[in-house]
Amino acid sequence: MMNNVQIAKGVYSVGAVDWTMRDFHGYATPRGITYNSYLIVDEKICLIDTVKAPFGAELLERVSQIVDLTKIDYIVCNHTEPDHASALPMVMEKAPQAKVVLTAQGKESIIKHYQKDYDFQVVKEGDALDLGRNQLKFITLPMLHWPDSMASYLTGEEILFSNDAFGQHICTSNPFDDENEIHDIMQEAAKYYANILLPYTRLVGGALKKAETVPIKMIAPSHGVIWRSHITDILKKYEQWGTGYHDDTVVIVYDTMWGATEDMARRILEGVAASGAKAKLHRLKTSAMSDIMNDILEAGGVILGSSTQHNTVLATMGGFLSYIQGLKPVNKLGAAFSAHGWAGGAQKILENSLEAAGIKVESSELALKWVTSKDEKEQCFNFGLEFAKKVQANKK
Incomplete structure (x- = not known):
């Protein structure tokens, strides 16, 4: 049995942990990398992002322990970079009935990457999916850090699926921030920002304002741990980095x-x-x-x-x-x-x-x-x- 973790009512972490990865296109990752994916089981069933292709079989096994793959209604692609989306073709082979939910730029990217014309549902800022008890609302984040990037917000459970924002390259056996050494998590969050998001600093303030419009109990990024106890801390750090904060170092x-x-x-x-x-x-x-x-x-x-x-x-x-x-x-x-x-x-x-x-x-x-x-x-x-x-x- 794979170790699926229920992070909230009807919400599961089903991604993969790449403990031995030490380089992410030139970015040294001595603590490894995770490829986070989340399954929402409501009246409708929704998969948030997939994983890197070599871990596709692991993702399918995790999901199939919770639901029949043919019952998946939606697969949300918050960002189409291969570390998040290259297992999509494998998932779609097992769940051909699913709609692929993404931005217009994301649709263009998926078609070019995989030469597949899936049943796409293109969304824009403010659009929502009715899942039953909860809605999934979409927050577009163009150029944080690709043109297609967006976040998805689950009402009711108040979870922000932030994709690359607030991520860290670190592997742990426990999925939450408060189950790990917070100094290590914050250090990796800073390193992630410095090497991935720094060129787009001028856009961070606008993204944070969007996040402030909804109550957040949990931030579930696509890399690293899930934030539930230190949400204020990581939001404050992003605010500082987004305004060019520096000390005398x-x-x-x-x-x-x-x-x-x-x-x-x-x-x-x-x-x-x-x-x-x-x-x-x-x-x-x-x-x-x-x-x-x-x-x-x-x-x-x-x-x-x-x-x-x-x-x-x-x-x-x-x-x-x-x-x-x-x-x-x-x-x-x-x-x-x-x-x-x-x-x-x-x-x-x-x-x-x-x-x-x-x-x-x-x-x-x-x-x-x-x-x-x-x-x-x-x-x-x-x-x-x-x-x-x-x-x-x-x-x-």
């Missing part, structure tokens, strides 16, 4: 060839610490980019450093520059430093990339040759000190 990210750039990074960190601000240091060869972005999310300052190689940055730094430009962290102060041999070039590339990421750049003039002299070590320290003071002055 300065995150220094670097990579080095022969150690000069690393020496500069450590001297700059000492200067930051001397100001009383918090400092965090990451070397790209040993830190996952998703973990770095987790630290950057609430940091006020970002300093990047790289050796110059072939008149440009090191390849590890090049990858990170692409990553941070795509995520576009808001309300940060940035700077760059570099070490080089016969010719430089890395520092200007770093500064231009910070600007392209929407980060205000503070010029450092820290492009040093070969190894750091005593005076240059002091220059790095003083720059870290003064940079941190500016971050502290800009603290929100």
